[in-house]
Amino acid sequence: MNTPIHDFVTRYKDLRPARFHMPGHKGRGPLGCEDLDLTEIPGADSLYEADGIIAESEANASRLFGCPTFYSTEGSSHCIRAMLYAAREACRGIRENAAFRVLAARNVHKAFLTAAALLDIDVCWLPLSEGSYLSAQPTPETLAAALEETGAKAVYLTCPDYLGFLPDLKPLAELCRAHGALLLVDNAHGAYLRFLTPSRHPMDLGADLCCDSAHKTLPVLTGGAYLHVKGSRPKEPGTGNGSLAPPDMTEHERRAVRDALALFGSTSPSYLILQSLDLANPRMERLPEKLAAFLPRAEALKARLRAAGWCLVGDEPLKLTLALGPRSDPSPGKGPACPPSGLALAALLEQSGVFCEFADPDHIVFMLSPEHTVEELARLETALLNARRKLPDRAAEVPGCDVFAPRSGTMPRRVCSIRQAMLAPAIPVPAAESLGRVLARPGVSCPPAVPILMPGERIDRAAVEAFRYYGIRSVSVLP
Numbered sequence: 023m024n025t026p027i028h029d030f031v032t033r034y035k036d037l038r039p040a041r042f043h044m045p046g047h048k049g050r051g052p053l054g055c056e057d058l059d060l061t062e063i064p065g066a067d068s069l070y071e072a073d074g075i076i077a078e079s080e081a082n083a084s085r086l087f088g089c090p091t092f093y094s095t096e097g098s099s100h101c102i103r104a105m106l107y108a109a110r111e112a113c114r115g116i117r118e119n120a121a122f123r124v125l126a127a128r129n130v131h132k133a134f135l136t137a138a139a140l141l142d143i144d145v146c147w148l149p150l151s152e153g154s155y156l157s158a159q160p161t162p163e164t165l166a167a168a169l170e171e172t173g174a175k176a177v178y179l180t181c182p183d184y185l186g187f188l189p190d191l192k193p194l195a196e197l198c199r200a201h202g203a204l205l206l207v208d209n210a211h212g213a214y215l216r217f218l219t220p221s222r223h224p225m226d227l228g229a230d231l232c233c234d235s236a237h238k239t240l241p242v243l244t245g246g247a248y249l250h251v252k253g254s255r256p257k258e259p260g261t262g263n264g265s266l267a268p269p270d271m272t273e274h275e276r277r278a279v280r281d282a283l284a285l286f287g288s289t290s291p292s293y294l295i296l297q298s299l300d301l302a303n304p305r306m307e308r309l310p311e312k313l314a315a316f317l318p319r320a321e322a323l324k325a326r327l328r329a330a331g332w333c334l335v336g337d338e339p340l341k342l343t344l345a346l347g348p349r350s351d352p353s354p355g356k357g358p359a360c361p362p363s364g365l366a367l368a369a370l371l372e373q374s375g376v377f378c379e380f381a382d383p384d385h386i387v388f389m390l391s392p393e394h395t396v397e398e399l400a401r402l403e404t405a406l407l408n409a410r411r412k413l414p415d416r417a418a419e420v421p422g423c424d425v426f427a428p429r430s431g432t433m434p435r436r437v438c439s440i441r442q443a444m445l446a447p448a449i450p451v452p453a454a455e456s457l458g459r460v461l462a463r464p465g466v467s468c469p470p471a472v473p474i475l476m477p478g479e480r481i482d483r484a485a486v487e488a489f490r491y492y493g494i495r496s497v498s499v500l501p
């Protein structure tokens with residue numbers, strides 16, 4: 023598989039050009055990669071009007087993913103906004119002037135909320151589920167009931183979620199189809215799922231639109247992402263993973279997706295990131311074999327950690343999530359009476375030079391990759407095995423740790439729309455004194471950027487508890 027973007031930039035660099043165009047570093051600088059960074063000079067194509075090297079590279083990615091695939095250099099955050107806009111446009115014909123109603127699980131990344139505010143989406147939330155705020159996968163029964171009740175024209179799921187739960191999307195996709203609703207999936211954490219055998223990628227399980235953060239699980243620079251779209255022309259019979267004939271789109275449909283991306287994207291996409299996406303294509307050709315070799319090692323590591331008394335949750339192969347909360351420890355007799363906090367564990371591991379993806383009082387998340395060396399995996403294992411003996415009690419670490427990710431059993435009360443709340447003036451108040459106020463901004467940092475309460479909802483006791491639990495000290499509310 024060729025690499026047209028990187029090849030073009032390399033040829034240009036080798037000319038040792040006198041650059042009288044952007045960027046201002048002129049190809050030299052302290053990073054050492056400045057000579058590979060350029061802008062839309064003749065021949066370099068243009069991301070949102072691609073018909074040259076970028077279109078050629080995207081066609082390579084489309085063949086790998088088995089569906090029309092578009093690049094972004096601004097992450098899934100960008101693709102989520104474009105995906106919702108494209109879905110709204112696709113539904114416009116069906117429901118003329120009606121608001122675009124989307125049924126979503128509440129563990130959305132905050133990019134969904136900015137999209138909902140900008141596009142004035144009428145969001146209906148799927149019923150609350152037990153456990154962490156970071157996981158909220160619907161069952162087919164809850165989804166069917168909610169589709170009946172709301173008549174939503176699109177369903178939006180975050181799958182896999184931040185903790186590595188990966189429900190089977192197929193029955194959910196079938197339900198969406200039966201109700202005439204589009205299925206949109208935030209697959210930020212699951213680009214690699216396409217290369218499992220069989221594929222567990224949302225586009226192969228029936229999603230209509232889906233975004234992947236290439237940079238999260240593939241060897242791609244931060245910011246590299248894909249927007250995948252179900253082609254309107256059917257797949258040719260007998261084609262599968264790596265097929266040379268993915269479903270296609272008409273030029274008009276393709277234009278509409280590029281317009282959706284352009285609406286929210288910078289006019290100066292990074293050519294470093296574009297090259298990284300381009301160079302990932304031939305590497306992805308080899309990914310099925312690399313994953314097949316790596317996954318048994320990852321599974322063996324997980325099994326050894328379980329045997330050592332750690333409680334692992336989630337079913338995503340490349341996530342290693344330890345659950346530390348009292349309710350999730352299956353062997354209370356074995357572990358400490360009050361398990362350690364994920365935060366304490368993360369701090370301890372850092373002393374051994376091991377850095378996790380995310381930790382909260384209940385969980386610690388590690389992202390595994392076939393790019394990891396044997397030595398790195400051994401360091402993680404040794405550090406975790408040693409940590410069990412050294413950790414302080416969670417009680418000493420987190421005051422009031424008796425509650426596990428506190429959630430109210432009732433849906434928070436909506437006072438105004440997400441758009442009204444997020445575009446209104448807001449004032450900061452201490453989170454501990456915010457009871458009864460209306461939340462104006464999601465107010466969650468990254469990672470995991472999953473909101474506790476949605477803008478426009480009244481802050482209830484459970485939310486105040488959860489702010490404290492997640493260390494959120496100040497929230498923005500309506501005046």
Ligand SMILES: Cc1ncc(COP(=O)(O)O)c(C=O)c1O
Pocket residue numbers: 096097098099100131133180183184208210211235245247468469470471
């Ligand atoms: C579930 C989820 N969706 C979307 C995003 C946004 O992705 P990106 O950082 O590629 O913009 C993230 C980022 O952490 C995420 O965890």
